[in-house]
Amino acid sequence: MTDLAINAADRDISEHLCDQVRNAGETRTPLRIAGGNTRAFYGRPVEGQPLHMAEHSGIVSYDPVELVVTVRAGTRLSVLQAALAEHHQMLPFEPPSFDESSTIGGAVATGLSGPRRPWAGAARDFVLGTRIITQEGKLLRFGGEVMKNVAGYDLSRLMTGAQGTLGVLADISFKVLPVPTASHCLRLSLSLEEALHKLAALGREPLPITAAAWHAGELFIRLEGGESSVKATRERLDGEPLEASFWASLRDHTHDFFKRRDDPPLWRLSLPPNTAPLALDIPQQDIFYDWGGSQRWVKTTLDAATLRKACQAAGGHATCYTPQAQGGAAEPFTPLNSVVEKYHRRLKAELDTHAIFNPGRLYAAL
Amino acid sequence: MNILFDERLDGELVHRDKAEVLSDIQQAVPTMTLLHREEDLRPFECDGLAAYRVLPMLVALPENLEQVEALLKRCHALDVPVVTRGAGTGLSGGALPLEQGVLLVMSRFNRILSVDPDARLARVQPGVRNLAISEAAAPYGLYYAPDPSSQIACSIGGNVAENAGGVHCLKYGLTVHNVLRVDVLTIEGEHMTLGAESLDAPGFDLLALMNGSEGMLGVVTEITVKLLPKPETAKVLMASFNDIEKAGRAVGDIIAAGIIPGGLEMMDRLAIKAAEDFVKAGYPMDAEAILLCELDGVEADVDDDCETVRRVLEKAGATQIQQARDEAERAMFWAGRKNAFPAVGRMSPDYYCMDGTIPRRELPRVLKGIAALSEQSGLAVANVFHAGDGNMHPLILFDANKEGQLALAEDVGGKILELCVEAGGSITGEHGVGREKINQMCSQFQADEIRIFHALKAAFDAKRLLNPGKNIPTLARCAEFGAMHVHNNELPHPELPRF
Numbered sequence: 001m002t003d004l005a006i007n008a009a010d011r012d013i014s015e016h017l018c019d020q021v022r023n024a025g026e027t028r029t030p031l032r033i034a035g036g037n038t039r040a041f042y043g044r045p046v047e048g049q050p051l052h053m054a055e056h057s058g059i060v061s062y063d064p065v066e067l068v069v070t071v072r073a074g075t076r077l078s079v080l081q082a083a084l085a086e087h088h089q090m091l092p093f094e095p096p097s098f099d100e101s102s103t104i105g106g107a108v109a110t111g112l113s114g115p116r117r118p119w120a121g122a123a124r125d126f127v128l129g130t131r132i133i134t135q136e137g138k139l140l141r142f143g144g145e146v147m148k149n150v151a152g153y154d155l156s157r158l159m160t161g162a163q164g165t166l167g168v169l170a171d172i173s174f175k176v177l178p179v180p181t182a183s184h185c186l187r188l189s190l191s192l193e194e195a196l197h198k199l200a201a202l203g204r205e206p207l208p209i210t211a212a213a214w215h216a217g218e219l220f221i222r223l224e225g226g227e228s229s230v231k232a233t234r235e236r237l238d239g240e241p242l243e244a245s246f247w248a249s250l251r252d253h254t255h256d257f258f259k260r261r262d263d264p265p266l267w268r269l270s271l272p273p274n275t276a277p278l279a280l281d282i283p284q285q286d287i288f289y290d291w292g293g294s295q296r297w298v299k300t301t302l303d304a305a306t307l308r309k310a311c312q313a314a315g316g317h318a319t320c321y322t323p324q325a326q327g328g329a330a331e332p333f334t335p336l337n338s339v340v341e342k343y344h345r346r347l348k349a350e351l352d353t354h355a356i357f358n359p360g361r362l363y364a365a366l
Numbered sequence: 367m368n369i370l371f372d373e374r375l376d377g378e379l380v381h382r383d384k385a386e387v388l389s390d391i392q393q394a395v396p397t398m399t400l401l402h403r404e405e406d407l408r409p410f411e412c413d414g415l416a417a418y419r420v421l422p423m424l425v426a427l428p429e430n431l432e433q434v435e436a437l438l439k440r441c442h443a444l445d446v447p448v449v450t451r452g453a454g455t456g457l458s459g460g461a462l463p464l465e466q467g468v469l470l471v472m473s474r475f476n477r478i479l480s481v482d483p484d485a486r487l488a489r490v491q492p493g494v495r496n497l498a499i500s501e502a503a504a505p506y507g508l509y510y511a512p513d514p515s516s517q518i519a520c521s522i523g524g525n526v527a528e529n530a531g532g533v534h535c536l537k538y539g540l541t542v543h544n545v546l547r548v549d550v551l552t553i554e555g556e557h558m559t560l561g562a563e564s565l566d567a568p569g570f571d572l573l574a575l576m577n578g579s580e581g582m583l584g585v586v587t588e589i590t591v592k593l594l595p596k597p598e599t600a601k602v603l604m605a606s607f608n609d610i611e612k613a614g615r616a617v618g619d620i621i622a623a624g625i626i627p628g629g630l631e632m633m634d635r636l637a638i639k640a641a642e643d644f645v646k647a648g649y650p651m652d653a654e655a656i657l658l659c660e661l662d663g664v665e666a667d668v669d670d671d672c673e674t675v676r677r678v679l680e681k682a683g684a685t686q687i688q689q690a691r692d693e694a695e696r697a698m699f700w701a702g703r704k705n706a707f708p709a710v711g712r713m714s715p716d717y718y719c720m721d722g723t724i725p726r727r728e729l730p731r732v733l734k735g736i737a738a739l740s741e742q743s744g745l746a747v748a749n750v751f752h753a754g755d756g757n758m759h760p761l762i763l764f765d766a767n768k769e770g771q772l773a774l775a776e777d778v779g780g781k782i783l784e785l786c787v788e789a790g791g792s793i794t795g796e797h798g799v800g801r802e803k804i805n806q807m808c809s810q811f812q813a814d815e816i817r818i819f820h821a822l823k824a825a826f827d828a829k830r831l832l833n834p835g836k837n838i839p840t841l842a843r844c845a846e847f848g849a850m851h852v853h854n855n856e857l858p859h860p861e862l863p864r865f
Contacts, residue, residue: 315562
C-alpha cells in the first residue's frame, strides 16, 4: 500500500450504512444516495433521506502487479487516481470528475466514461467485482478481484450505470492498466465531413489512437502507445501539437464549449460509430463530437421528441445532460420500449421491493 | 455428489406426457423440425462435457424467429422447460438436456447478416461459428477478438451464454467486452433488444447481464459484435524454466514492466510432454514449465517490447528463451498450446478439465495444493494456464472404465476449485458453471448471494423454465452439498431440510 493511499481517509463504515439501509427498508423511507454530490444534476431529482457515502472511503487493496485495485465507494476519484499514478497505472475508462469531491462510487453508479471509451472500454468493462448493500441491509459480494470470473450472474456490471436504483455500491474492484509509455496530441484543420471520413479510414488500421474529437473546423487526436508507433503515427498524421489537458477539459466539461452562460440545455447524443451528421436544425458550433463521432454534445432548444427520433433512426439515443436547465427535458433518459421497461420494473421489484434506492432517478417507474 | 438433475434438490418440474407435448408443439409450429424418436434425440444427449448424458424429451430445430417465438410461448403455457443449445461444445454441461424438457437447438441460425468495416461491427445469428466472424471480417483487415480454443466449432450464441474467453483476454477482454447488442426472446416469447450499435444504451446494462447467464434469462437470437483492426504484427517468445514457481513470478515481472501481452500462457512438464508428443511444437522436454508470451501491435513497438520481455525473462531465471523466427514457427509454438487438451487426451483414456481463476500471486500456493491432491488421489494432473489473467486449466487424467475413477476425478476437481476460491479466485473463468460446477457455486457464494441470483432469475423467468438447474444452485442443493463439507463443525443452512 502506498503512503498516499494510507494518508487518504481510510474508513470502513459499511456496518453503519447497512443499518441505515435496513432501517429505511423497515420504515419504507426512500434513500437518496450521495457521494461527493457532484453528479446529482445527472438524471431525475430524487426525494429521499440522504445516504452519505463519502466517509466510506479508502483503498482496500492495490496490487499493481495483479492490475487490480479495490476501493470503497466514497473514495475521491483524485485520491484513487493519484495512488494508481504512483505505479504508472490508470483507470482506463477515464471517468469524468466534476469537482474535487467526485467519488469513485458516483463514477461507477453513473457509468460515465471519458474520451478513451471507444478504444479502451467503458466503466462497466473494468469493474471486476463489487460489494453491494441489498434492500435487507446486507453486504454481499459479487464478482471478485480476478480478471476472469463467470460464476453466477454479473451483478457488478448490472449495478454500473444503474445510478443506485438497485442497491448501494459499497466497494468496487477494478482492472487497471499501465499508463502508455508515449503520448502525443495533435490538431488538424478539417471540415466535419473530412474528419469523419478520415476517422473511419484510420479506424480500420491498428494505430495507437486513444481519443478523437471534432469541433469548429478542427479534428483533435490523441496518440498513446509505444514510443515507436506514436512517433510514426505522429509523423504520418502531421498536424499542430495540442495540449494534453485538452482531453481533461472535454472529459470534465471545463472546455469553453461547456462553460458559456445562459446556454440552452446540453444533450448527449450516443450514436453508432461512423454515423453521418444528423439532419437537425443545430448550428455546427453548438455541437462537439467526441468518441470519434459516437458521442456528440449538443446545445439546443430542440424538443426531446425531435432529438430522440433522429437519434433512434440512426441506431442511438439522446440524453438530456442538464435537465434542470431552462427548457430541459422532464425525462432526461430516452424512454424504454414497453417490453424492456417491463423487465426493468420486474428487476427493480425483485431487488428493491419497497423502492428505497434512489427512486425515480432513472425513470419515474424505477 | 451426482450432478444430474435431481428434483428433490433442484426443484420440481412439471411432468407432462411426451405425446401430448409433441402434438401440442407440432400443431402450434407445424413447419419446425421437431425430433422425438430416440435415435434422433441421441446425438443431442450431451454437450462438450460428455461424461454426462441425458436424453431430452424433444429436440426443436427452428430456422426462423417466428418458430422460436411460437415454441417458447407453447412451452411457457405448458410449463415445459427449455434448454437452449448452440454448437454443443461447452465444457460445463450448460446445454445438458432435461428428460422433461425441450432442447432448443439454434444451429440453423447460421448466417452472418452484415459486416460494416467503417463502423467496425458485424451482425450475426447465434449459430455462426466464432472463427467464421473473423474470416468474414478478414478482407477488411478486421477480426473478432475473443478466441476460445474451440473457435473453429463453437457458436457465438454459446459464447454469449458462457461469456467465453480465450488466450487473448488480458488485452482484448472476454465476450462481454466485445458484444455491442443482442436480440433476445424471453420465455414468454417477447422480443427485446439489449445494448445498441452505439456505445451505450439507456436503462440498466441488461446486455452485460445476458453475457454469461447460460441461457437462463432469455434466448439470444441475434448478436452485434465489435470488430478490431488486425494487429500489424504478432511475435512470440518461448521461455523455459527449471522451476514452475520461477515461471509464475516471471509472469508478474512482465506485467510490472508495464507490458500487457496479447497472450501469456504457461504449461507444466506433463502438459509440455503431451503437447510435444502430439504436435512436435519444438517445446523443450527437460523444462519444468514454459511460458509463451505473444506481443502484438505495431511492428516497431512489438520489437521494443520483445527486447524488454527478453530482459525480464532472463532476470527471472529462464533457462532458455526462443523467439519464433517467422510466422510458421509462431504458429507451431501456439499449436502446442492450442492442442494441449486433445494432446492430454492421447495420454489418458479420459481427462477432466477445470477452469478456476486466482490472483496470480497465489499461483505457487495453488500449484502446490494441486500437486498434493494429485499425489493423494493417484491421478496425474497436467497444468495449462492462461497465466496473464490467472485462469488455470488443470487437466485431471483418469480412466472412466476403472471403477470409481470418474468420481475420484470429480472429487479432485471440486477440491481444486475450492482451493481457487480460498485463494481469492473463482470456480470458473470462462467455461461457465453449467451443471458441472453447480455444487462448487455453494463454496463461492453465501446463501444470501444465491438468493439474489434467484431473485434476478425470477424477474426474467418466474416459472423457472429456461435451463433449470444450471448456473445457480438451489439452497437445498447447497445444504446437501454443505452437509458433506462441514467447516469448523458448523452446518451451513441449518434451516433447510436435508436429503
